[in-house]
Amino acid sequence: MKHCAILTMDNLSDFECYDYLLDEPLAELGWATELISWRAEKVNWDAYDAVIIRSPWDYQDDASAFILSLEQIDNSSARLQNSLSTVCWNIDKIYLKSVAEQGGRIVPTLWHENFSKHDIPEFFDYFSCQQLVIKPRISANADNTFWLKKETAMQFAHQLESVFSQSEFMVQPFINSVIDEGEFSLFYFDGVYSHAILKTPKQDDFRVQEEHGGYLQTVTPEKALLTQADDTLAVITRLTGDMPLYARLDFVRLKNDDNNNKGFALMEAELIEPSLYFNMDDKAAEALC
Structure with missing residues (x-):
């Protein structure tokens, strides 16, 4: 029997997760599965033949710690999927x-950092649009994603500055x-x-x-x-x-x-x-x- 860790998060109670549907077909192929949070400490990853990243849906809260956890897995004898190099490439939407x-x-995209409310009109002018989406370059589950309409966008200026004033973000025209x-x-x-x-x-x-x-x-x-x-x-x-x-x-x-x-x-x-x-x-x- 081989052992497969399904990498998840501490608490999935607020999410819809269907990874339990992997248990039976994996068992038929000779694999035992175990859910393990990416935040778990002192895990002996060498005890697993494979670790499949599935539902760590809070990783964006501490992306550097998440990558560090994956590096520990990657340095073990377990095979990490998707691979660490793929994750590092994909984690930033750049x-x-x-x-x-x-x-x-x-989708047409502007890449920016250090948001200022004075940029808002320029974003609308650049895309010649009436609606925009602004979101972090590292995010999941639509966290901190803003849908702005030109006539009311400045109402969100303070909130946008709070989220993006010292971080990288992306701007796209809203696709109807x-x-x-x-x-x-x-x-x-x-x-x-x-x-x-x-x-x-x-x-x-x-x-x-x-x-x-x-x-x-x-x-x-x-x-x-x-x-x-x-x-x-x-x-x-x-x-x-x-x-x-x-x-x-x-x-x-x-x-x-x-x-x-x-x-x-x-x-x-x-x-x-x-x-x-x-x-x-x-x-x-x-x-x-």
């Missing part, structure tokens, strides 16, 4: 810039199709496409996560989206030099002012701790195992 430089299509249609997530295991879902926010919100009231449905991605996702994963593999055990690629449809389809743009490549929504496809957990 990776999107490198994807774009390699020909991948991303997030509300009108939703956000597509495509899942890959060892480079092989598994399944896809469409996530839509609740009314008057833009966050698509279940914890924020988002609605999920299984979908069959159209050919153009699947091709773009395949190409994006190929770019990521070239950039990291590593095929991830799992990848979730989040896309949104772009439209012009006349509401015509302009194709898809990558919102995020989730390679650290994405929910893989095993509950949405009855073959997904087995495929990963």
Whole structure:
């Protein structure tokens, strides 16, 4: 019997987590599983054959400590998945810039640090838009993500300065199709496409996560989206030099002012701790195992 640690957090009570669906198919393949928090101390990682990063959904609160924990695992005899190098590449959303430089299509983005309220009008002018999204470069679960409307944006100036005055952040035009249609997530295991879902926010919100009231449905991605996702994963593999055990690629449809389809743009490549929504496809957990 081999031993696999499922890396999680201290308390998942506020989250929807489906990693328990890995237990049975892993057991059938001769693996015993154990949940271990990334914050746990004095763990003998050599006692495990593999450690799969799954639900450490508070890592953004102390990213340096999280990386240190992963380094301890990586220095043991256990195999860490996804790899430490992939995590270090993916943990800062500046990776999107490198994807774009390699020909991948991303949502238009400005990269900034040391926020000032005087920057707000310039952001709207740069994108020629009426709505913006500002979020940290290191974040999860839409934490500290702000949806701003031009006419009321200055009301959030103090809060934005409090969050971003001494940190790096990213600015994007708000993509209306997030509300009108939703956000597509495509899942890959060892480079092989598994399944896809469409996530839509609740009314008057833009966050698509279940914890924020988002609605999920299984979908069959159209050919153009699947091709773009395949190409994006190929770019990521070239950039990291590593095929991830799992990848979730989040896309949104772009439209012009006349509401015509302009194709898809990558919102995020989730390679650290994405929910893989095993509950949405009855073959997904087995495929990963």
